[in-house]
Amino acid sequence: MDLSQIVFYLFAGVAVASSVLMVTRKNPVYAALYLVLTLFSIAGLFVLLDAHFLAALQVVVYAGAILVLFLFVIMLLNLGHAFEPDIRGRFWWVFAAGLGLVLLAELVAVMRGAPERPEADIVGPLLEARGAVAAVAEPLFQSYVVALEITGILLLVAMVGAVVIAKRKA
Amino acid sequence: MLIESLLLSAILFAVGVAGVLLRRNAIVMFMCIELMLNAVNLFLVAVSRYAGIEGQVFVIFVMTVAAAEAAVGLAIIISIFRHYESVDVRNFRLLRW
Numbered sequence: 395m396d397l398s399q400i401v402f403y404l405f406a407g408v409a410v411a412s413s414v415l416m417v418t419r420k421n422p423v424y425a426a427l428y429l430v431l432t433l434f435s436i437a438g439l440f441v442l443l444d445a446h447f448l449a450a451l452q453v454v455v456y457a458g459a460i461l462v463l464f465l466f467v468i469m470l471l472n473l474g475h476a477f478e479p480d481i482r483g484r485f486w487w488v489f490a491a492g493l494g495l496v497l498l499a500e501l502v503a504v505m506r507g508a509p510e511r512p513e514a515d516i517v518g519p520l521l522e523a524r525g526a527v528a529a530v531a532e533p534l535f536q537s538y539v540v541a542l543e544i545t546g547i548l549l550l551v552a553m554v555g556a557v558v559i560a561k562r563k564a
Numbered sequence: 565m566l567i568e569s570l571l572l573s574a575i576l577f578a579v580g581v582a583g584v585l586l587r588r589n590a591i592v593m594f595m596c597i598e599l600m601l602n603a604v605n606l607f608l609v610a611v612s613r614y615a616g617i618e619g620q621v622f623v624i625f626v627m628t629v630a631a632a633e634a635a636v637g638l639a640i641i642i643s644i645f646r647h648y649e650s651v652d653v654r655n656f657r658l659l660r661w
Binding site: 398399402403406410416417422429433436439440442443444447451455459463464467468470486490493494495498501502508517518520529530533534545548549551552553555556559560562 | 569578595
């Protein structure tokens, strides 16, 4: 077992543990902070899986922007202070755990089709040759440029929509 | 590391689904949805290592859509909170019979 595998299991364990804690903490501020921990360990896994640019994006976009937005809304609505417990009762625990396990079994059954020892690593040599950013940016700006522009319009629409919806009525 | 990554993404997705079912706080439900999106991102990155760089390109699109979804969703939650003084989904009964 080499070092990268040990680091992989470390990050995987942290991700699973903190995601479970996120679901079970009553205080929404703690839930948000455990979600940050999960997202950071997923960023670490991205580095191990040869996606260095996406790891940086994960930290900047998710941990830096989206989670700050979540925490900002929680504190704006004063929910972390006098929160009411919001976890459902025993029946829902059994139902959620059962459904989660069924879904997990389904996904594992599907993933058993994945090859045990896959063929040669494609992305590794590409990253060596082109660099971490150019390897992702070239297909993004050549083959997928239309989708990229539409995504930009989507962001603009979402921004305008968020401002209009959240604005206090005069 | 391929099998382990796929298994981890399945576990994270299942935890997110269980969280959406278990919680009544609308903001925490949103955070569970973000967790599910991240599980899918992890899946795409793990597969892209052997199937080509397009998986990583797709993850960028997923992140963008997640950011847009979070902004609009939280705006809706703020506007509902102004009306009901709560983010508990039991109180959102305008469209419920």
